[in-house]
Amino acid sequence: xxxxxxxxxxxxxxxxxxxxxxxxxxxxxxxxxxxxxxxxxxxxxxxxxxxxxxxxxxxxxxxxxxxxxxxxxxxxxxxxxxxxxxxxxxxxxxxxxxxxxxxxxxxxxxxxxxxxxxxxxxxxxxxxxxxxxxxxxxxxxxxxxxxxxxxxxxxxxxxxxxxxxxxxxxxxxxxxxxxxxxx
Amino acid sequence: xxxxxxxxxxxxxxxxxxxxxxxxxxxxxxxxxxxxxxxxxxxxxxxxxxxxxxxxxxxxxxxxxxxxxxxxxxxxxxxxxxxxxxxxxxxxxxxxxxxxxxxxxxxxxxxxxxxxxxxxxxxxxxxxxxxxxxxxxxxxxxxxxxxxxxxxxxxxxxxxxxxxxxxxxxxxxxxxxxxxxxx
Numbered sequence: 001x002x003x004x005x006x007x008x009x010x011x012x013x014x015x016x017x018x019x020x021x022x023x024x025x026x027x028x029x030x031x032x033x034x035x036x037x038x039x040x041x042x043x044x045x046x047x048x049x050x051x052x053x054x055x056x057x058x059x060x061x062x063x064x065x066x067x068x069x070x071x072x073x074x075x076x077x078x079x080x081x082x083x084x085x086x087x088x089x090x091x092x093x094x095x096x097x098x099x100x101x102x103x104x105x106x107x108x109x110x111x112x113x114x115x116x117x118x119x120x121x122x123x124x125x126x127x128x129x130x131x132x133x134x135x136x137x138x139x140x141x142x143x144x145x146x147x148x149x150x151x152x153x154x155x156x157x158x159x160x161x162x163x164x165x166x167x168x169x170x171x172x173x174x175x176x177x178x179x180x181x182x183x
Numbered sequence: 184x185x186x187x188x189x190x191x192x193x194x195x196x197x198x199x200x201x202x203x204x205x206x207x208x209x210x211x212x213x214x215x216x217x218x219x220x221x222x223x224x225x226x227x228x229x230x231x232x233x234x235x236x237x238x239x240x241x242x243x244x245x246x247x248x249x250x251x252x253x254x255x256x257x258x259x260x261x262x263x264x265x266x267x268x269x270x271x272x273x274x275x276x277x278x279x280x281x282x283x284x285x286x287x288x289x290x291x292x293x294x295x296x297x298x299x300x301x302x303x304x305x306x307x308x309x310x311x312x313x314x315x316x317x318x319x320x321x322x323x324x325x326x327x328x329x330x331x332x333x334x335x336x337x338x339x340x341x342x343x344x345x346x347x348x349x350x351x352x353x354x355x356x357x358x359x360x361x362x363x364x365x366x
Contacts, residue, residue: 014254014255026209026348026350029348030348030350030351033346033347033348033351034347034348034351036342036344036346037338037339037340037342037344037345037346037347038340038341038342039340039341039342071197072197074344074346075346077344078344078346155220155358155362156220156362156363157220157221157222157357157358157361157362157363158221158222158361158362158363159219159220159221159222161219161220161257161260161261162220163216163219163220163257163258163261164216164217164220164354165209165212165213165216165217165350167209167213167348167350167351167354168213168216168217168350168351168353168354169354170351171347171350171351171352171354171355172354172355172358172362174340175338175340175355175358175359176358178340178341179338179339179340179341179355180339180340180341
């Protein structure tokens with residue numbers, strides 16, 4: 001079983017300081033739709049601020065019981081995968097309850113370093129519950145990466161540039177790990 | 184050489200009528216960043232409305248000469264790939280000027296049908312200039328699909344659900360066609 005956590009704190013800001021990023025509507029919709037397409041079990045929106053979690057819950061509420069379900073049932077269906085949590089620990093706890101086993105924690109980064117797990121390696125080892133951890137802002141803080149079991153290699157195309165949005169990176173990660181490989 | 188056109192008219196709306204969709208900031212940023220990562224030559228934002236094109240130009244202007252370049256040079260760099268055009272014909276004309284050859288037009292769709300080109304087939308045949316045509320709203324109108332040389336198979340994960348955002352679909356298409364395949 002696959003899980004995704006979208007972490008808003010602690011993450012880097014553009015100056016390299018540790019910050020908290022805001023809940024972004026497009027992240028929720030895009031990552032929920034990608035998660036549902038690729039059979040991800042749950043998408044956790046992790047934010048330490050109660051007010052920001054309330055923003056996320058309000059968006060989800062509109063699609064769950066508000067006018068959204070009638071307006072666009074498919075988008076409503078996609079968002080069913082989403083949960084809002086105050087910390088990564090609570091996300092891990094929820095996933096553990098669901099599967100009976102602590103998920104393998106996989107950090108993501110845009111920087112290539114020694115010892116990273118390749119997409120091919122991870123794809124072949126998805127028999128255990130696995131949680132992909134995506135960072136918002138300018139990426140996950142070291143303290144999040146350090147507590148993970150694995151660090152996934154960055155996504156590279158044929159260029160020297162790999163500054164993808166978290167929405168695009170999340171979609172590509174789903175496709176590389178869970179998509180059909182007959183292409 | 185690869186080109187992407189993001190078409191805002193004619194596209195379906197949620198009721199199956201032909202409509203014009205609005206310029207969406209997140210589309211521009213996400214698709215420009217994916218395009219630049221994967222070495223796409225140009226990303227065309229195709230919109231028939233002068234006012235909507237002005238919105239797009241204003242966003243691009245902020246990152247080109249406004250405060251955006253200083254604030255986030257990488258995002259500014261990604262947007263250099265972007266051009267705003269009034270029609271698909273003008274996008275094709277620009278791409279043709281650049282390469283000296285009319286690009287192969289490839290329509291995209293979320294619906295599986297007979298005769299579609301697989302990702303594998305297209306990937307092996309990228310020696311000619313190629314333009315991927317993405318639809319906003321609920322997808323490209325038949326008149327756009329009918330004028331294309333090829334229709335690319337939809338993106339499917341392991342589920343029955345494939346309602347990806349155009350930002351996610353664009354990213355996955357880039358990765359499947361232009362990404363490294365050693366995964």
